Amino acid sequence: MEKDKRKLTDKELKRKDHFEKLNAEMQQKGYQIKNMIIDIQQANFQGPLSMLPFMVLAFGGYYYVNGLDIDGISIGIVAAAYLLILVLIILHELIHGITWGIFAKDHFHSINFGFIRSSFTPYCTCSEPLKKWQYLLGAAMPTLILGFAAAAAAVITDQLLLFFLAEIMLLSGGGDFLIILKILLYRTDKKESVYCDHPYECGFVVFEK
Numbered sequence: 001m002e003k004d005k006r007k008l009t010d011k012e013l014k015r016k017d018h019f020e021k022l023n024a025e026m027q028q029k030g031y032q033i034k035n036m037i038i039d040i041q042q043a044n045f046q047g048p049l050s051m052l053p054f055m056v057l058a059f060g061g062y063y064y065v066n067g068l069d070i071d072g073i074s075i076g077i078v079a080a081a082y083l084l085i086l087v088l089i090i091l092h093e094l095i096h097g098i099t100w101g102i103f104a105k106d107h108f109h110s111i112n113f114g115f116i117r118s119s120f121t122p123y124c125t126c127s128e129p130l131k132k133w134q135y136l137l138g139a140a141m142p143t144l145i146l147g148f149a150a151a152a153a154a155v156i157t158d159q160l161l162l163f164f165l166a167e168i169m170l171l172s173g174g175g176d177f178l179i180i181l182k183i184l185l186y187r188t189d190k191k192e193s194v195y196c197d198h199p200y201e202c203g204f205v206v207f208e209k
Contacts, residue, residue, distance in 0.1 A: 008200055011114055015199035018127055022196070026129070030209045036182055037203035038175075040121065047174025050181075055170050058151040058163075066158040077161060085168055089122060092142040092172060096124035100138040104128040129194035129207055132183065139180050143173030179204065
């Protein structure tokens, strides 16, 4: 629970109940639980900050290949960019859900979407344990597609609006990057492990034995 002991929503309470049953089942199978929680306020600051090197690298590539011509930018383009960002934020979460849903045994029945009002943070969660590489891929896929791949396409096609959107999507992938980094840095001597989203916190849990 967060420090301010925020009240859980009905959806979060439902996921909490499901998780407690899952935890009991996993413990009966000999698994131990390891909570890997990230403070959401820190994630909202450290996440975007951690993506700045990637954004600078992408900008350097675009500028080297195409230069930077901002004369064609109009109010209409700015308005379109704003609307597209909102669409891409939703698409970001959908890509999480689609990727995890492919790997989950119950597929998309294990996927939940929501929005944390206190931090204006949309989210997607998978309530089913996944293999490490499956969880990592699901966490990384939105930024790989909407950020890195879109930036590369913008460089190739010299599309400034696409490049701007790709930069925003790189920035928005900061929270996912922190989770990916936390997974990659985690070391254990256990032979078996599966990864699952925490039901109501920013982060995940590891079941291992």
